[in-house]
Every structure is written in C-alpha cells, then in structure tokens.
Amino acid sequence: MKYITNQSTDPRYNLALEEYTLKHLDPKESYVILWQNEPSIIIGRNQNTVEQINPEAVKKYGIHVVRRMTGGGAVYHDLGNLNFTYVMEDEEGGINFRKFTEPVIRALRKFGVPAEFNSRNDLAIEGKKFSGNAQFVHKGKVLHHGTILFDSDLDRVQEVLKVKENKFKSKGVQSVRSRVTNISEYLEKRSTIEEFKELLLHYLFEEAGEPMEEYVLTDEDKATIQKMMDERYSKWEWNYGSSPSFDVRKSERFACGEVEVGVNVKKGRIEACKIYGDFFGSEDVAEIEKKLIGLRYDEDEIRTALQELNLKAYFGPLTEDEFMMCLF
Structure with missing residues (x-):
C-alpha cells in the first residue's frame, strides 16, 4: 500500500484525483489518500442536486457544489473535516463497507475515540454520526472514501443542506445537527487536524501491517488530473445536470x-x-x-x-x- 500526499483543498481537483487513482494508476497496487476540502457540498452520484442544496446559502457562503462518482447522500465538507480514500483490488466482488471502516475504527480508538460502525455506511460515537462512507467499483478495483468530522462547522451543515422529512422519520431523529458530532471532543490528547492527519496515516499503515511508502504524482499524472477536473468536475452538466418534470x-x-x-x-x-x-x-x-x-x-x-x-x-x-x- 502506498499513500499519496494531496495538499489541494479544491473539491473538483480532489475528486478528479480519486478517479485518476482508481482508473489510471497501477491496478495491482493499493493506495490511501487523506485530504480536505474548502467549504463544499459533495453530491451523491444518483442524486438530484437541486433537491439537496439550499441555493441561497450556497451563494451566500460561496460553497462549491460538486458531484462525486460514488452513491449515497449529499454531505457538507469544510477544512474541519478530514476525508480518507482507499483504492485497491476488489476481492469481495461488490460493496463492503466494514472491510475499509474497521481499520479506521481501530486507528481512531488509539486516539481514545470510542468509534463504532453504525447502520449501513456510517461511523458513530454514542449514536452520533461523525463519518459517512461510500464506494465505487470499476474493473476489478474498488474506491472507498469516507469523511471524518474533526472540528467541522456543524451548524452550517443544517443551513446549506436540504434533508427530506421522510429521512428523519425513518431514523426517528429531529435534525441533522442533533445526530452528528466532531471527534475532536473525544480525543484523549488535544491536537490540530494536521497533527491528527499525520498520526492517522501512520496508524492506517500500522493496521495494514505495511511500511509507509509514498507514491509521488508525476507531472503527467497532475496534467491528466487537471484535465479530468476541467472536463467533468468543473462542469454544470456533471454537477447539476437537468431536472426534468415528469408525468x-x-x-x-x-x-x-x-x-x-x-x-x-x-x-x-x-x-x-x-x-x-x-x-x-x-x-x-x-x-x-x-x-x-x-x-x-x-x-x-x-x-x-x-x-x-x-x-x-x-x-x-x-x-x-x-x-x-x-x-x-
């Protein structure tokens, strides 16, 4: 397994980097990436964007709206949120969240965070979600990514996202804010997100039983990632698309x-x-x-x-x- 250092906070570039890693790097190698986004709403592949966002708040705060290649629901990212991505061979032949979240759970417990797998794709602390996860399978490889709410603006989440009433009813909860939490509140030792990020990467390799090894993106890699960003993740057609009326x-x-x-x-x-x-x-x-x-x-x-x-x-x-x- 190799890690890729990514200092970009542009969600369009970061999602292009994920897709590039999945589709163009060595198919026999496994990769892990830790990354952050500027304030943005990341839309699930099959979602109707206009039904997921509050356009007034998006405009007011200058928030990016970008569609990802994985399924699942819309999520809010900011620099207080840390994302992790695994890309590796698909040995399971389909969607399997536990395979990728269990190493993260064990790593977080080393920080004193009582993390647990909760529902179909969430990680939680005492019933409060701090991580949502999604996957995409392509030609024998799987991309798994997830969020970690470290010190995110949780009040902003409720302001910028629209959440359908039936989702609350099905889960028996009252609001987005009441069912999410930041992990910084549970750390045994206070740290910045950068310190946490470095230590988490070390723990993930420790969990994998492999020495830390970096894959350094070449100029050719970066040029192709930029091209993918320009041609897909920066396009209205991909991020919003049409929302036709139906009979x-x-x-x-x-x-x-x-x-x-x-x-x-x-x-x-x-x-x-x-x-x-x-x-x-x-x-x-x-x-x-x-x-x-x-x-x-x-x-x-x-x-x-x-x-x-x-x-x-x-x-x-x-x-x-x-x-x-x-x-x-």
Whole structure:
C-alpha cells in the first residue's frame, strides 16, 4: 500500500484525483489518500442536486457544489473535516463497507475515540454520526472514501443542506445537527487536524501491517488530473445536470436508502425515465432507465423486463416489489 500526499483543498481537483487513482494508476497496487476540502457540498452520484442544496446559502457562503462518482447522500465538507480514500483490488466482488471502516475504527480508538460502525455506511460515537462512507467499483478495483468530522462547522451543515422529512422519520431523529458530532471532543490528547492527519496515516499503515511508502504524482499524472477536473468536475452538466418534470414521480425510503423514480408516459409507453436516490450499488442505474424506455406503462410488462436484471447490484437490498412502488 502506498499513500499519496494531496495538499489541494479544491473539491473538483480532489475528486478528479480519486478517479485518476482508481482508473489510471497501477491496478495491482493499493493506495490511501487523506485530504480536505474548502467549504463544499459533495453530491451523491444518483442524486438530484437541486433537491439537496439550499441555493441561497450556497451563494451566500460561496460553497462549491460538486458531484462525486460514488452513491449515497449529499454531505457538507469544510477544512474541519478530514476525508480518507482507499483504492485497491476488489476481492469481495461488490460493496463492503466494514472491510475499509474497521481499520479506521481501530486507528481512531488509539486516539481514545470510542468509534463504532453504525447502520449501513456510517461511523458513530454514542449514536452520533461523525463519518459517512461510500464506494465505487470499476474493473476489478474498488474506491472507498469516507469523511471524518474533526472540528467541522456543524451548524452550517443544517443551513446549506436540504434533508427530506421522510429521512428523519425513518431514523426517528429531529435534525441533522442533533445526530452528528466532531471527534475532536473525544480525543484523549488535544491536537490540530494536521497533527491528527499525520498520526492517522501512520496508524492506517500500522493496521495494514505495511511500511509507509509514498507514491509521488508525476507531472503527467497532475496534467491528466487537471484535465479530468476541467472536463467533468468543473462542469454544470456533471454537477447539476437537468431536472426534468415528469408525468409520474414517486419517492420511497427503503432499507437501501431513498429511491425516487420519474417517468414520462406518451401514448401509454415510457418515453423518459430518471432514477435518483442515496442508495449504494455497484452497477449504473442508467442501465435500468434505458431498459424501461419504450416499455408500456404496465406493471406486468415492467416486471417481466426487471426479471433480466439483478436489482441488488444497482441498489443494494431492494426487492422488485419495492421498486415497483416507485412506479405505480
């Protein structure tokens, strides 16, 4: 395993660096990156951006809005938040959060932080979340990244993000602020985020049982990362995209997360389809959208088409009946 030093705090560059590491560096090597972002909202791959942000607050505070390549929900980053990224061979053949979060939990416990795995993708202290995690699988490799709220502005989170009421109801909590915490409050020894970052990197290599070794980005690496940043992560089309109106639009919350489906029906057939949500899957839901277009807006015909697909690969633990609830 090698670490990559990244001093950038631009979320567009940092997300491009992750993608570059996954798709272009040595596929047999494992990498870890610790990084921070300027104030920004990082949107999940399958989310409808305009439904996740408070545009007035985003403009007021000059906050970046950037879409990432992994699923899950929107998160707020600032310089009081530390992000960690693992890129390595996918030995599990799919989404597995515990494999990557357990070394982080053990490392944090060395700081005196009573961290624990909580729900589908969160790390928590005494029931309060301090880390959200997401994954993306590509050609036999997996990218896992997560946040660590160290000393973040937790009040700003509630101001800049819109959170749907059904998410609170499903979790039985009252607000974003009441269910998150910073780990700095739990450290046995006070430290700056930079000191914490250096020691955490050391602990992660200790947990992996490997000597610390750095991969230094070449000028060619940096040029390609910049190109990816310019062509994807800086583009409105990627970060916002279109949010069309639909004839039928339904949203439901299941064990896998929120699933929202919008369809346009013309002369009884599905003419357009878009799937949004904060679910995690190893396959691209665009394949399902494409599959549904042209079908009659008929439950039996749609169910027959879905038989050819493994819904769990796209959404995680979602049944056919649950998906149909979002269509009818």
